[in-house]
Amino acid sequence: MTQYNRWSHPHDIDKRYTKRVAYFSMEFAIHQALKTYSGGLGFLAGSHMRSAFDLRQDMIGIGMLWKYGYYDQERSEDQTMRVLFQKKYYNFLEYSGITVEVEVNDHPVLVRAMVLKPEIFGTVPMYFLTTDVPENDYLAQTITQRLYDPEPMARIAQSIVLGIGGAKVVEALGGAEIYHMNEGHALPLAFHLYKQYRDVGEVRKRMVFTTHTPEKAGNEEHDIHLLDQMGFFNGIPLEEARRITGMHALMFNHTLAALRLSKVSNGVSQLHGEVARTMWYDNEGVCEIKAITNAQNVPYWMDKTMQDALEQEDDATLKRRKTEMKKQLFELVANQTGKLFRPEVLTIVWARRFAAYKRADLLLRDAERFFRMVSNPDYPVQVIWAGKPYPFDHGAVQTFNKLVKMSHKRDNVAVLTGYELQLSRLLKHGSDVWLNTPRRPREASGTSGMTAAMNGSVNFSVQDGWIPEFANHGENCFILPIVDVTLPDQVQDDVDYENMMRILEQEIIPTYYNKPERWLEVVKQSMRDVVPAFSADRMAHEYYEQMYNY
Incomplete structure (x- = not known):
């Protein structure tokens, strides 16, 4: 039996990937049953862990075992969103034999590491940290209860557990050569390393950093005195912490500190790399910001029948399988909403994390025009929305509920709850x-x-994120013209809406119904172009080439 109280893998390491890497992330989407994620950050991290295993890389994952997960998205009596926090239990996680101690607000807290073995879900060995152990007092036990707890002191405590507790777990396993922070949540590990080496250069040799968002809310900040009080700096005097991070203001920016304490960092698309460099390069002492475009694990996400049919140029099987997958999605739609969608009807899906800048309700900017479009008897359209708002983002919850009320008793419009891996897969398939x-x-x-x-789902998108690296309008997707970003948000929304409806009404809907063979060519070209360029195997390889071996 493989021992997991030391660094070990169930296979030989590929000689290209022998540098030992510990990958830290606050969330991982590994399996529907393991509720340790909220959205895209977790989906990305989960695919990375799968591809690192497939490529036989010398990597482990360090995450958090959330007692209540993120939250369970359910419906109230009037169908609006209800938030449920429910205790989770996983019999496939085993105690690794490793328990470490961290200091949180001058109190000792025990952190237990539970291991997810590679053979369970096909990932590198992963260690999930929990403070829910009997030896801790009640307050300490609550640290690992909820992903993205809204209470600032709880969030800081979670960072200490992930960063310092995670670093100590890695050391108990035999140590790592590279510590990869997926976002800045694990930043206290930098101060753990600094306390060992007392040399910022030695810390930088070992740390790399991935930044995921140009959104201010995604770049966490806290009062530096509160961080100091909580033990974020691992006992390093505040003035020394200020000196090594160059952070002299009241508010301490985790992303900026991470950029100053890492040897190299990256944005998650070529465009985001440019945006991140514009955002951060004016600050003294930041490391190089490269761009490694995110990707997803093909064996996990891509339907095998569709993949085989594409490779064999078997159009009949491709079309038949797509119809089958639409029916599977529509069974769930019927179960949740009582609406029976039709597989022959063009089906549009908007599904992702609800946030204001993502504009979930852009389609409804002119409600009359929207309902006229979806109700056309000659060219009908079905629309599905899904996604989890942050439960304490009242604006996002309000938008979700607005969509629910709008869709009430409308036969071809649905809003689904429970946007996790399983529903995500069904939506992408259907x-x-x-x-x-x-x-x-x-x-x-x-x-x-x-x-x-x-x-086989055709992207219809704003030219943002990964899309500019992929898009060929009318050939493998449909894209909106770029709008002047200096315009007020309201004006940008107006322009994007008009372009979106024009393309839908004049290109997408007519092509689907009047030129089915042309539509099929777009579907197939999209499938050809996305693999292998946006396979997580490519991404995992680039991290070794451009970051770990840098």
Whole structure:
């Protein structure tokens, strides 16, 4: 039996990937049953862990075992969103034999590492940290209860557990040569390393960093005195922490500190790399910001029958399988909403994390025009929305509920709950058009469109994130013209809406119904172009080439 109280893999390491890497992320989407993720960051991290295993890389994952997960998205009596926090239990996680201690707000907290073995879900060995152990007091036990807890002190405590607790777990396993922070949540690990070496250069040799968002809310900040009080700096005096991070203001920016304490960093698409460099390069002491475009694990996400049919140029099987997948999605739609969608009807899906800049309701800017479009008896359209708002983002929840009320008793419009891996897969398999409407350039990557394309769903998108590296309008997707981002948001929304409806009414809908063979060519070209360019194997390889071996 493989021992997991030391660094070990169930296979020989590929000689290209022998540098030992510990990958830290606050969320991982590994399997529907393991509720340790909220959205795209977790989906990306999960695909990375799968491809690292497939490529036989010398990597482990360090994450958090959330007692209540993110949250369970359910419906109230009037169909609006209800948030449920429910305890989770996983019999496929085993105690690794490793328990470490961290200091949180001058109190010792025990952190237990549970291991997810590679053979369970096909990932590199992964260690999920929990403070829910009997030896801790009640407050300490609550640290690992909820992903993205809204309470600032809880969030800081979670960072300490992930960063310092995770670093100590890695050391108990035999140590790592590279510590990869997927976003800045694990930043306290930098101060753990600094305390060992007392040399910022030695810290930088070992740390790399991935930034995922140009959104201010995604670049976490806290009062530096609160961080110091909580133990974020691992006992390093505040003035020394200020000196080594160059952070002298009251508010401490995690992303900026990570950029100063890493040897190299990256944005998650070529466009996001440019945006990130514009955002951060004016700050003294930041490391180089490269661009490694996000990707998704093909064996996990791509339907095998569709893949084989594409390779064999078997159009009949490709079309038949797509119809089967639409029916599978529509069974779930019927179960949730009582609406029976039809597989022969063009089906548009908007599904992702609800956030204001993603504009979930852009399609409804002119409600009369929208309902006129979807109700055309000659060219009918079905529309599905799905996605989890952050439960404490009242604006996002309000938008979700607005869509629910709008869709009530409308036969060809549905809003689904429970946007996790299983529903995500069904939506990507069963949609004809994958709609993506962020305000450019605020979508760092947008990987959901990649897995949609793998399954015969045609992207219809703003030119943001990964899309400019992929898109060929009318050939493998449909794209909106670029709008002047200096215009007020309201004006950008007006222009994007008009372009979106024009393309839908004049190009997408007529092509689907009047030129089915042309539509099929777009579907097939999309599938050909997305693999292998946006396969996580490519991404995992580039991280070794451009970051770990840098």
